[in-house]
Amino acid sequence: MKNTTSYEYIKELLSKGSREDGRKSNDFRKYTIEKGTMPNAEGSATVNLGYTRVIAGVKVVLGSPMKDRPNEGNMAMSAELLPLASPDFETGPPSPEAIELARVVDRGIRAANIIDLPKLFIEEEKVWDVYTDLYVLNFDGNLFDACTLAATTAILSARMPKYENEQVIREGNLGKLPLTGNMVTSCTFGSVAGNMILDMNANEESFASARLTIANDENVVRAMQKGLEGSFTEKEVADMLEVTFEKSKELRKSINNSIGE
Amino acid sequence: MSSSQEKPQLIVDGKRLDGRAFEELRPISIKTNVIRNAAGSAYIEWGTNKILAAVYGPTEALPKHTADPERAVIKCRYMMAPFSSLEDHGRTGPNRRAIEISKVTKEVFENVVLLENFPGTEINIYVEVLQSDGGTRAAGVTAAAVAMASSGIPMSDVPFGVSIGKIGDTLVVDLNKIEDNYSDADMPMVIGPKQGNLLLLQMDGNLTKEEVTSAISLAKKAGEVISKLQSDALKEPYLKTLEKYKNEAPSQQGNKE
Amino acid sequence: MQRIVIPGEKLEDKSLRIEGTIIENGKTYSTLMSSYDDEKKILIPLEGLWYPISGDTIIGRIQEDKFNVYIVDLQAPYRGLIFSKDSNEEFVAGDIIEATVKEMDKTKTVILGRPRRLTGGKLLYVKPSKIPRILGRGNNMIKQLTAKTGTRVTVGMNGIIWIKDGKVDLTTEAINMIQEEAHTNGLTNRVMSLLEMGV
Numbered sequence: 001m002k003n004t005t006s007y008e009y010i011k012e013l014l015s016k017g018s019r020e021d022g023r024k025s026n027d028f029r030k031y032t033i034e035k036g037t038m039p040n041a042e043g044s045a046t047v048n049l050g051y052t053r054v055i056a057g058v059k060v061v062l063g064s065p066m067k068d069r070p071n072e073g074n075m076a077m078s079a080e081l082l083p084l085a086s087p088d089f090e091t092g093p094p095s096p097e098a099i100e101l102a103r104v105v106d107r108g109i110r111a112a113n114i115i116d117l118p119k120l121f122i123e124e125e126k127v128w129d130v131y132t133d134l135y136v137l138n139f140d141g142n143l144f145d146a147c148t149l150a151a152t153t154a155i156l157s158a159r160m161p162k163y164e165n166e167q168v169i170r171e172g173n174l175g176k177l178p179l180t181g182n183m184v185t186s187c188t189f190g191s192v193a194g195n196m197i198l199d200m201n202a203n204e205e206s207f208a209s210a211r212l213t214i215a216n217d218e219n220v221v222r223a224m225q226k227g228l229e230g231s232f233t234e235k236e237v238a239d240m241l242e243v244t245f246e247k248s249k250e251l252r253k254s255i256n257n258s259i260g261e
Numbered sequence: 262m263s264s265s266q267e268k269p270q271l272i273v274d275g276k277r278l279d280g281r282a283f284e285e286l287r288p289i290s291i292k293t294n295v296i297r298n299a300a301g302s303a304y305i306e307w308g309t310n311k312i313l314a315a316v317y318g319p320t321e322a323l324p325k326h327t328a329d330p331e332r333a334v335i336k337c338r339y340m341m342a343p344f345s346s347l348e349d350h351g352r353t354g355p356n357r358r359a360i361e362i363s364k365v366t367k368e369v370f371e372n373v374v375l376l377e378n379f380p381g382t383e384i385n386i387y388v389e390v391l392q393s394d395g396g397t398r399a400a401g402v403t404a405a406a407v408a409m410a411s412s413g414i415p416m417s418d419v420p421f422g423v424s425i426g427k428i429g430d431t432l433v434v435d436l437n438k439i440e441d442n443y444s445d446a447d448m449p450m451v452i453g454p455k456q457g458n459l460l461l462l463q464m465d466g467n468l469t470k471e472e473v474t475s476a477i478s479l480a481k482k483a484g485e486v487i488s489k490l491q492s493d494a495l496k497e498p499y500l501k502t503l504e505k506y507k508n509e510a511p512s513q514q515g516n517k518e
Numbered sequence: 519m520q521r522i523v524i525p526g527e528k529l530e531d532k533s534l535r536i537e538g539t540i541i542e543n544g545k546t547y548s549t550l551m552s553s554y555d556d557e558k559k560i561l562i563p564l565e566g567l568w569y570p571i572s573g574d575t576i577i578g579r580i581q582e583d584k585f586n587v588y589i590v591d592l593q594a595p596y597r598g599l600i601f602s603k604d605s606n607e608e609f610v611a612g613d614i615i616e617a618t619v620k621e622m623d624k625t626k627t628v629i630l631g632r633p634r635r636l637t638g639g640k641l642l643y644v645k646p647s648k649i650p651r652i653l654g655r656g657n658n659m660i661k662q663l664t665a666k667t668g669t670r671v672t673v674g675m676n677g678i679i680w681i682k683d684g685k686v687d688l689t690t691e692a693i694n695m696i697q698e699e700a701h702t703n704g705l706t707n708r709v710m711s712l713l714e715m716g717v
Contacts, residue, residue: 005640005641006614006637006638006639006640006641008637008638008639009638009639009640012638020640022687038311038342038344038345038391038392039309039392040309040344040345040346040347040392040393040394041344041345041392044344051297055342055391057342057343057344057345057391058344059343059344059349059350061349061350078343078353080353082387082389083317083338083385083387084296084299084302084313084314084315084317084387084389085296085298086298087298087317087320091338093354129350131343131344131350133342133343133344133353135342135389135391137296137313137389138296138297138298139298140297140298170347170348171347301565318595319567319595320595321595321597330625333595373525373526375540375549379567379595379626380626381625381626382595410524410525410551410565411551411565412565413550413551413563413565413566413567413645413646413647414567415525415538415549415550415566416525416526416549416550417525417526417540417542417547417549418525418526418547419524419525419526453526454526455526455528455542455547456542491524492524492527495524495551496522496524499522499551499553499564499701500522502698502699502701502702503520503522503701503702505702506699506702506703506704506705506708507703508703509702509703509704509707
């Protein structure tokens with residue numbers, strides 16, 4: 001029994017242009033981004049979005065290149081919906097929800113070319129692999145945007161190990177993970193009782209008929225994912241794109257503030 | 262650790278590498294109510310270990326064959342995040358080490374939780390190690406005990422964990438990662454402070470009979486500090502509001518208005 | 519003198535049979551986070567789960583509609599059960615209901631009676647140990663709360679509260695205040711001034 005509010009109540013509020021926590025339809029909840037929360041990882045960030053809390057941890061490790069890209073390093077993303085985060089998350093292998101989450105966050109970051117993968121080449125058959133793990137510590141909806149914020153911040157603030165005399169050196173004076181200077185954020189909308197709302201909490205998500213995540217940088221859309229059984233009209237998608245480009249300015253600023261650049 | 266090299270000098274001028282005395286714990290801080298969705302939760306920073314513990318339940322035990330009609334069953338998952346160590350990316354999912362630690366942790370709580378109050382149910386304990394620097398099972402149980410107490414599930418005691426090690430001929434309290442890697446013995450323990458009974462006891466390396474006995478008393482001594490920190494963390498939220506309103510007269514419920 | 523105790527903390531050097539304690543070697547220990555009055559020998563649990571008593575009002579969600587019974591999720595270590603014959607209404611899974619505890623059977627299933635559907639409104643989850651304080655002596659706290667906010671409120675002893683109409687947010691705020699400050703002095707006055715300000 002996770003809903004603290006009935007559908008009728010949410011619907012009534014939305015019809016008056018309001019939401020449970022007093023937000024308007026296109027408002028994010030209060031959020032905080034903190035980098036470097038897990039210093040053993042090369043990069044890390046903790047994001048609180050309302051009561052949703054996630055950590056992204058980046059490890060940079062020795063690997064071998066893909067056959068079709070012999071001169072580039074690799075990136076990989078995975079997500080854990082930890083059973084400690086919600087009574088609805090279960091132990092066991094990653095659920096389809098966790099896999100979708102990791103893949104959508106991965107697509108945005110990959111498409112925006114945030115990591116300079118060719119610079120991760122070390123020598124023939126030796127490259128750096130960048131693993132980003134998304135850890136959901138408390139669930140109250142909108143994991144997509146919280147995880148994209150955490151992953152982007154963790155990657156942008158990651159340090160780079162050194163490879164010397166066939167040894168990986170992870171401590172001491174290290175440089176930064178090679179980056180292209182790009183950045184990506186996302187905005188996730190839901191359709192609840194016929195209303196389009198940004199940044200749903202868990203209650204609202206439980207009543208959403210359709211969901212759309214839009215990941216973008218300053219200029220272009222980088223990834224999208226529609227979810228759930230409902231649908232969107234062309235006009236609704238256009239409206240959501242409009243809001244996304246507007247809202248993402250603030251998100252990018254927050255990331256920059258948190259990494260201190 | 263980085264390849265085979267010879268053993269580093271772990272004790273220099275009577276001090277350990279991080280400057281601690283032999284019987285000195287690393288700095289520990291504990292906070293309760295950190296996971297909003299859980300019945301009880303705690304966050305512990307123990308040295309540079311960072312660990313979250315949460316308790317859910319009691320709820321109906323599922324699948325049904327796991328239920329015990331006489332008492333609650335405890336299920337426990339201890340895990341290390343793949344980014345928790347300074348070394349390589351860890352594997353995801355529980356390995357044999359994590360499964361063993363989950364089991365011995367579960368057994369600690371089977372001892373102290375009043376299981377017979379909730380027949381047919383399960384209580385879930387989750388310990389997630391977000392950053393590790395040695396001694397995570399002891400720190401994890403310490404945090405989980407606080408999470409359990411804060412959940413309102415009745416317990417006979419709030420146990421603490423600590424590890425005692427041997428470096429050369431010296432017994433030391435609370436091994437960190439590098440000490441753990443090169444020590445001559447490691448003996449993690451969980452103790453119920455009320456009677457001083459051992460609820461978890463593991464050991465590897467070499468210890469004489471006398472050293473085992475000394476290690477237990479060292480653990481109990483360190484436990485006085487840890488138990489106090491657990492108790493303070495549990496009481497803190499109530500004491501704060503009590504203090505704030507201590508000068509007000511008791512509520513006269515049911516009067517005029 | 520009132521003191522806060524943790525599970526396993528000694529209350530008395532002698533054996534004292536009161537709820538929420540265990541006795542070992544003739545000494546009495548708390549089993550819960552509690553507030554203990556050494557003089558009056560009163561133990562008030564600060565955290566704790568709900569133990570159903572016949573006559574308790576509960577709020578729950580219909581989990582399953584079986585042949586002649588409804589299974590009710592009570593957010594508790596026990597599940598609720600309503601025999602269709604005890605109900606004047608028909609329910610479907612997901613319905614929020616108010617009901618009264620008839621008895622707890624041997625399998626720790628809570629048999630419920632007089633079910634009533636609650637439509638709309640907001641559900642608030644609180645710690646069951648705080649419910650007595652939220653109700654107040656003779657239900658006085660909750661009576662004043664609803665009078666001042668114009669809300670309709672049903673308090674489930676299992677820690678679920680249903681609020682509808684009137685000032686829902688103000689009511690929520692007041693209940694949260696009671697929940698967090700349940701063990702302090704002067705609470706009633708503070709709740710009343712919160713309501714005055716909000717009105």
